[in-house]
Amino acid sequence: MALALFGGGNSYKVSAVFENAGQLVSGNEVRVGGRPAGSVTDIELDDNGQALITMEVEDSLAPLHAGTTATIRATSLSGIANRYISLQPGPNNGSEIEDGGRIGADHTNAPVDIDQLFNTLDPKTREGLRNLIRGSADQYDGRGPEASESIKYFAPFLSGTTRLFGELALDQEIFERFVVDTADTVSAIAERRDDLSALVSNTNTAMRAIGDENVALRRALELLPDTLRKANTTFVNLRSTLDDLQELVDVSKPATRELAPFFRELRPLVREARPTIADLRDLIRSPGPNNDLIELTAKQPRLAQLTSSVFPRAIRALDRSQPVVEYARGYTPDIAGWITKFAEDAGYYDANGHYARVMPVLSPTERLPSNTLVGVPPARRLNNPGWQPVAPNRCPGGSVQPAPDGSSPRPFAGCDTSTTPPGP
Secondary structure, three states, X not given: OHHHHHOOOOOEEEEEEEOOOOOOOOOOEEEEOOEEEEEEEEEEEOOOOOEEEEEEEOHHHOOOEOOOEEEEEEOOXXXXXXXXXXXXXXXXXXXXXXXXXXXXXXXXXXXXXXXHHHHOOOHHHHHHHHHHHHHHHHHHOOOHHHHHHHHOOHHHHHHHHHHHHHHHHHOHHHHHHHHHHHHHHHHHHHHOHHHHHHHHHHHHHHHHHHHHOHHHHHHHHHHHHXXXXXXXXXXXXXXXXXXXXXXXXXXXXXXXXXXXXXXXXXXXXXXXXXXXXXXXXXXXXXXXXXXXXXXXXXXXXXXXXXXXXXXXXXXXXXXXXXXXXXXHHOOHHHHHHHHHHHHHHXXXXXXXXXXXXXXXXXXXXEEOOOOOEEEOOHHHHHHOOOOOOOOOOEOOOOOOOOOOOOOOOOOOOOOEOXXXXXOO
16 A cells, blocks of 8 residues: 555666657657657766667556667647657567666657758758748738638648659659659759749739730630630531541552652752742842833733723624634644645756646636546536536545544535545
8 A cells, every 4th residue: 555655666667769869858758659658757868979768658568578669759840848759669579678678779760850951951042941931921921811711722732642643653763764854954944044034024024914904815715715616616627627638648648659759850950940030030020110020010900901992802803703713623634735735746846947836726626537637617617507516515624635544534514525535
């Protein structure tokens, strides 16, 4: 009863060696599995200048076993003397740690204080971080409700970011290459910091100009839905056009294989065409009045005005002469044959010169049994009503021998294809 009332018994104590005490003070809790299981009773330095923390642990957990680890943790992100020691007991089959025993530094973890992090930064970086914090304070000054509203999206953001980095961690090689490329990019940007500053300044100016045109921007945004709907219809129709175009591309592929040799052969032509193109340029536009095609084109309206009455009459004349031309066109072989053969008849000559003179006689003739054409006397033409000419109406091409391919004489209305000259 005396021992129970006055605490005359000895409690279980154990020491732990840490690199630093991490703002621990006597009386801080010792927790196991998040539940208070003791307290810190003493803090001192060992012979190596490391922190030696003495803890008193509940009898229900005594004794601890080898493999037990001790970690100094913080109860919140900020504060003073808000630390505790978290114990993770070793397996029960390990050797026991006697009362007053020690947990080595290889089984303890000391926290990294924020001061240690700041001490690793140079003065310029600390100044930039200070300005960032102050700027963030100015950013949220007077915007508490908006900031509170945005906080509810913070958890989904963290969840999505966790999944993103989880996917990145699946392929370490790609992620490492991404980090290296990002570092190279940031280094390149740092080398062009002046250009980046000018870009930010110009962007600020552009955004300010857009803000000044907010009325026009609002009108543009109002018209944007209709524009997008029409664009959607256009793109839908474009899809069928592209399907048809694909057939054209497929058909064009064999022809494109010949383009390379064609362009190689075209290159000398283009090189030699440069003087011609230069002359053509001078022809189209040349300094001075009334000496190029542009000025000639400018005078075309006057020319059109002058010819507005002449050309209609010329067109009517051509229209009326169309039947005559169509009728005479069929006799082109006869006219060409007369021109070529007429000179041959008078081309023979001897020492006395040409011994034959030939002239056309445009009068009725008749053929004798000896295949000789003789003129019809006028008396017979007038006093012999029963006389008929040998060839009253030759077909086109009928005045020369028939062509071997049968292209002449050509049948025509009212003519006789059998009336052709004898001979091959």
